[in-house]
Amino acid sequence: xxxxxxxxxxxxxxxxxxxxxxxxxxxxxxxxxxxxxxxxxxxxxxxxxxxxxxxxxxxxxxxxxxxxxxxxxxxxxxxxxxxxxxxxxxxxxxxxxxxxxxxxxxxxxxxxxxxxxxxxxxxxxxxxxxxxxxxxxxxxxxxxxxxxxxxxxxxxxxxxxxxxxxxxxxxxxxxxxxxxxxxxxxxxxxxxxxxxxxxxxxxxxxxxxxxxxxxxxxxxxxxxxxxxxxxxxxxxxxxxxxxxxxxxxxxxxxxxxxxxxxxxxxxxxxxxxxxxxxxxxxxxxxxxxxxxxxxxxxxxxxxxxxxxxxxxxxxxxxxxxxxxxxxxxxxxxxxxxxxxxxxxxxxxxxxxxxxxxxxxx
Amino acid sequence: xxxxxxxxxxxxxxxxxxxxxxxxxxxxxxxxxxxxxxxxxxxxxxxxxxxxxxxxxxxxxxxxxxxxxxxxxxxxxxxxxxxxxxxxxxxxxxxxxxxxxxxxxxxxxxxxxxxxxxxxxxxxxxxxxxxxxxxxxxxxxxxxxxxxxxxxxxxxxxxxxxxxxxxxxxxxxxxxxxxxxxxxxxxxxxxxxxxxxxxxxxxxxxxxxxxxxxxxxxxxxxxxxxxxxxxxxxxxxxxxxxxxxxxxxxxxxxxxxxxxxxxxxxxxxxxxxxxxxxxxxxxxxxxxxxxxxxxxxxxxxxxxxxxxxxxxxxxxxxxxxxxxxxxxxxxxxxxxxxxxxxxxxxxxxxxxxxxxxxxxx
Numbered sequence: 001x002x003x004x005x006x007x008x009x010x011x012x013x014x015x016x017x018x019x020x021x022x023x024x025x026x027x028x029x030x031x032x033x034x035x036x037x038x039x040x041x042x043x044x045x046x047x048x049x050x051x052x053x054x055x056x057x058x059x060x061x062x063x064x065x066x067x068x069x070x071x072x073x074x075x076x077x078x079x080x081x082x083x084x085x086x087x088x089x090x091x092x093x094x095x096x097x098x099x100x101x102x103x104x105x106x107x108x109x110x111x112x113x114x115x116x117x118x119x120x121x122x123x124x125x126x127x128x129x130x131x132x133x134x135x136x137x138x139x140x141x142x143x144x145x146x147x148x149x150x151x152x153x154x155x156x157x158x159x160x161x162x163x164x165x166x167x168x169x170x171x172x173x174x175x176x177x178x179x180x181x182x183x184x185x186x187x188x189x190x191x192x193x194x195x196x197x198x199x200x201x202x203x204x205x206x207x208x209x210x211x212x213x214x215x216x217x218x219x220x221x222x223x224x225x226x227x228x229x230x231x232x233x234x235x236x237x238x239x240x241x242x243x244x245x246x247x248x249x250x251x252x253x254x255x256x257x258x259x260x261x262x263x264x265x266x267x268x269x270x271x272x273x274x275x276x277x278x279x280x281x282x283x284x285x286x287x288x289x290x291x292x293x294x295x296x297x298x299x300x301x302x303x304x305x306x307x308x309x310x311x312x313x314x315x316x317x318x319x320x321x322x323x324x325x326x327x328x329x330x331x332x333x334x335x336x337x338x339x340x341x342x343x344x345x346x347x348x349x350x351x352x353x354x355x356x357x358x359x360x361x
Numbered sequence: 362x363x364x365x366x367x368x369x370x371x372x373x374x375x376x377x378x379x380x381x382x383x384x385x386x387x388x389x390x391x392x393x394x395x396x397x398x399x400x401x402x403x404x405x406x407x408x409x410x411x412x413x414x415x416x417x418x419x420x421x422x423x424x425x426x427x428x429x430x431x432x433x434x435x436x437x438x439x440x441x442x443x444x445x446x447x448x449x450x451x452x453x454x455x456x457x458x459x460x461x462x463x464x465x466x467x468x469x470x471x472x473x474x475x476x477x478x479x480x481x482x483x484x485x486x487x488x489x490x491x492x493x494x495x496x497x498x499x500x501x502x503x504x505x506x507x508x509x510x511x512x513x514x515x516x517x518x519x520x521x522x523x524x525x526x527x528x529x530x531x532x533x534x535x536x537x538x539x540x541x542x543x544x545x546x547x548x549x550x551x552x553x554x555x556x557x558x559x560x561x562x563x564x565x566x567x568x569x570x571x572x573x574x575x576x577x578x579x580x581x582x583x584x585x586x587x588x589x590x591x592x593x594x595x596x597x598x599x600x601x602x603x604x605x606x607x608x609x610x611x612x613x614x615x616x617x618x619x620x621x622x623x624x625x626x627x628x629x630x631x632x633x634x635x636x637x638x639x640x641x642x643x644x645x646x647x648x649x650x651x652x653x654x655x656x657x658x659x660x661x662x663x664x665x666x667x668x669x670x671x672x673x674x675x676x677x678x679x680x681x682x683x684x685x686x687x688x689x690x691x692x693x694x695x696x697x698x699x700x701x702x703x704x705x706x707x708x709x710x711x712x713x714x715x716x717x718x719x720x721x722x
Contacts, residue, residue, distance in 0.1 A: 045454055046453060091409075092407060093405065107462045131499040133498055134496065135494045135496055136497070136544075137495075138487065140489070147487050147489065183497075
């Protein structure tokens with residue numbers, strides 16, 4: 001799973017590199033994905049007393065076994081093709097895999113990523129199709145009084161003349177994720193490339209902001225999207241500048257933000273797709289606990305409103321209550337209930353589904 | 362240095378998140394950069410017997426001290442404003458800082474990054490100036506038979522009509538770095554934004570490919586640049602499509618690649634800037650050990666040829682020999698010798714200097 005094996009000369013180079021070399025562990029290969037989909041994980045420690053592997057392809061953590069050279073390892077049986085986060089717990093401390101370049105973009109969890117390829121390319125696989133561009137941009141958030149980074153996907157062969165206008169999906173990450181999680185872990189750009197190439201998705205722009213606002217209340221992010229990000233995008237990209245041309249989606253804390261932002265800005269978003277929303281927030285309580293909506297008016301504005309969740313998600317009961325609440329208020333909602341937990345494997349499934357449903361009329 | 366303090370509700374969320382919560386360390390703040398430029402580093406472990414801090418702001422590693430709760434810490438005196446890599450060594454194993462989101466993009470070294478702000482913004486600081494775009498693109502490398510990622514910086518307010526043509530700097534990372542290291546660690550996009558805003562640098566496109574080719578010989582990367590990357594860039598961006606409009610630069614292994622690629626492709630590059638080149642490679646030996654150049658012809662093609670290095674660089678003697686070799690062959694070379702070692706602090710200095718020198722005539 002390491003990009004490539006190190007050359008001997010590069011190894012020499014590494015040893016030369018600094019006088020700290022003696023303190024470095026040996027170069028070991030982890031994870032090793034075998035052709036049958038089984039995977040060997042390795043970790044080097046002469047001194048640890050217990051090392052376990054935690055992975056979203058496992059139902060519970062499993063122990064690594066140490067050899068005489070201090071290399072701990074474990075091989076797991078064939079895993080269903082997908083992209084999974086995993087980590088080691090070394091004597092009670094969670095750590096990413098020091099021999100794997102691919103890290104889960106997150107401010108809190110220290111995890112690595114392992115990709116199990118399918119026999120046929122999966123919807124997130126890098127394929128020989130036209131590729132869109134992923135832009136790393138800075139915008140000036142007047143709301144938050146800071147320059148913030150935002151990622152913008154533009155579709156393959158976008159018309160730069162300005163004659164063609166594109167719809168825009170605003171896509172928000174989970175609680176301690178970053179603006180890179182939807183691409184680095186969720187593979188949004190590759191999923192969009194593939195679905196557009198297959199004719200299953202409209203060409204669209206996808207905007208991935210940084211959704212965490214701390215210690216300020218999360219409500220500020222709603223303002224940031226409405227007053228700063230949307231104007232920045234509409235100024236800088238050939239967008240369909242109305243509610244029908246905009247969708248908002250997000251996962252977990254971002255799924256809760258999606259509901260807050262969407263339903264308080266129906267003049268800006270006609271499509272709202274919430275994935276496993278976390279809604280135990282002050283902002284959600286403010287907006288929805290004593291909510292008396294004019295359902296007919298809202299339904300006439302909404303082109304699509306979905307809430308997606310897995311039945312093993314730790315938020316499943318809460319999300320079911322959310323769905324019931326919206327139904328009870330008379331809001332047209334399309335629930336999407338699948339297997340699985342609160343995972344980025346399901347995020348990719350939810351996004352793939354959304355991309356095939358939105359901006360179709 | 363963590364982006365923001367965690368909210369209590371988010372902490373609850375984290376605890377709820379999975380049943381692994383009991384195995385997670387407490388949320389501690391590391392690194393804490395104080396207003397005087399001193400920094401406190403922290404690491405949690407109940408079981409480690411020795412933890413040291415290694416940082417490029419230190420002359421040698423220093424020990425962290427454990428408190429009764431298992432939090433190890435050390436405070437270093439005020440550090441010169443810059444961006445520095447650092448790591449912990451926990452019982453002989455090098456690790457990045459588990460509480461710091463900012464990681465050094467590298468396939469081998471596991472390091473974190475700490476930014477010490479200056480009283481005035483530094484040349485790499487995010488400032489309120491027009492920002493260029495950073496594009497993550499895929500190109501089809503026929504040479505390597507793979508789709509590879511390449512990062513492309515386009516300058517602020519680039520003329521998209523195609524009427525204005527821009528010069529292009531090809532910029533290559535170090536030995537085990539990735540295509541993201543020049544931006545994530547080297548802050549190339551922000552340095553270019555700032556120098557362009559100050560009128561000190563021409564508006565230009567900067568292309569940052571992935572330079573590692575393993576296990577194939579590095580010579581394949583020379584072909585990849587010449588036959589795949591340059592055509593891709595010239596097809597997709599409004600470039601000055603000749604040697605005068607192209608420069609190549611790189612650091613360490615990338616500095617050696619820069620010399621190989623540049624001098625074997627003088628029809629494509631009139632500017633060659635090599636930073637602390639690593640030249641103990643077969644490819645360099647092939648090109649330069651029995652080299653009998655027509656110096657006049659080469660000098661007539663070269664607009665600028667620089668080799669930069671710090672006097673404390675572990676490659677300093679080797680780089681001095683490289684400079685002498687080129688001088689002895691009669692090649693016009695502008696050496697740039699500064700203080701410091703084989704570091705990305707110096708990389709930023711070398712790049713800032715290059716950006717102010719190239720494409721000026």
